[in-house]
Amino acid sequence: MKVAIFSDVQGNRPAMDEAVAHILDWRPDLVVMAGDLINRGPSSLACLERFDELRRTRGWLPVNGNHETWIQRCGHEAPRDALEAEMRLFADWTYKQIEPRLDALVDWPDHLCFNAGTDDSWVHVTHGTLVSNRHGIGTSVTDEELRGTLPTDLALFVTAHTHRPLERVLDGLPILNVGSVGSPFDGDPRGSYALLTFERGAWSWEIVRFAYDRQQAARDFDDLGFIEHGGPLARILFEEWKRARPLMQLWRRDFETAVLAGERALQPTVDAFLATLD
Structure with missing residues (x-):
């Protein structure tokens, strides 16, 4: 049995197209x-429509991530005030982009399990852990913190969310983080996904890193309106993609408290933060 698992495309159509081509060639x-x-x-609608086509024609299966949850919530919960509206402009822009195809997000599960025909070959796939789809597994999470957040009696637990590929073992349970197709955070701009193979009664797997047309992806951020209409924080998201590093958490550490308290305006803090990256 051959299974491909990918995650965190994050509206990056060139990266998704390359990953899809590779996966189809592998014939899972x-x-x-x-x-x-x-x-x-910038390309959430195009990515959603492409995946929905693959779901309908080839049986590809979805799992909810925290961004699917959040974007749908933005569609029915208005911002509480002007500041929240400014801070979530990029999410509301995404919602407006995908609104004509919200039907393609209906009934996505939070968890998915499959096996290779034997009771001891079960694989559990989710975006985070049993805690939530925002509870990622990275190198800084201790074994003690992970205990109780994962299912039992599995051959393999597959997760994502952190944008960093990872393999580790907890009390005999292999854990595989497939990383990110569209926006890695480990300093390597290449996308990643996982290929699983069941042979001779056991699963084996590999993380695949792949290059794609990043020049086109960069143009999409501008040409499709993400930077122009996504508000100040969209510029930090673009820098995260460009540098393949998490930056939003650093802006939050240094500036968010003052912004939320009304002591500083959002735009100047983004300008100041980005200036520190040069």
Whole structure:
């Protein structure tokens, strides 16, 4: 049995196209998209429509990510005030982009399980852990913190969310983080996904890193309106994609408290933060 699992496309159509081409060439028996297909990037609608086509024609399966959850919530919960509206402009822009195809997000599960025909070959796929789809597994999470957040009696637990590929073992349970197709955070701008193979009664897997047309992806951020209409924080998201590093958490650490308290305006803090990166 051959299974491909990918995640965190984040509205990056050139990266998704390349990953899809690679996966189709491999001819897997099953493909799972483990969440965060949309948002943070400029091409959420195109990515959603492409995945929905693959779901309908080839049986590819989705799992909810935190960005699917958030974007749908933005559609029915108005911002509480002007500041929140400014801070979530990029998410509301994404919602307006995908609104004509909200039907393609209906009934996505939070968890997905499959096996290779034996009781001891079960694989559990989710975007985070049993805690939530925002509870990522990275190198800084201790074994003690992970205990109780994962299912039992599995051959393999597959997760995503952190945008960093990872392999580790907890109390005999292999854990595989498939990383990110469209916006890695490990300093390597290449996308990643996982290929699983069941042979001789056991699963084996590999993380695949792939290059794609990043010049086109960069143009999309501008040409499709993400930077222009996504508000000040969209510029930080673009820098995260460009540098393949998490930056939003650094802006939050240094500036968010003052912005939320009304002591500083949002735009100047983004300008100041980006200036520190040069």
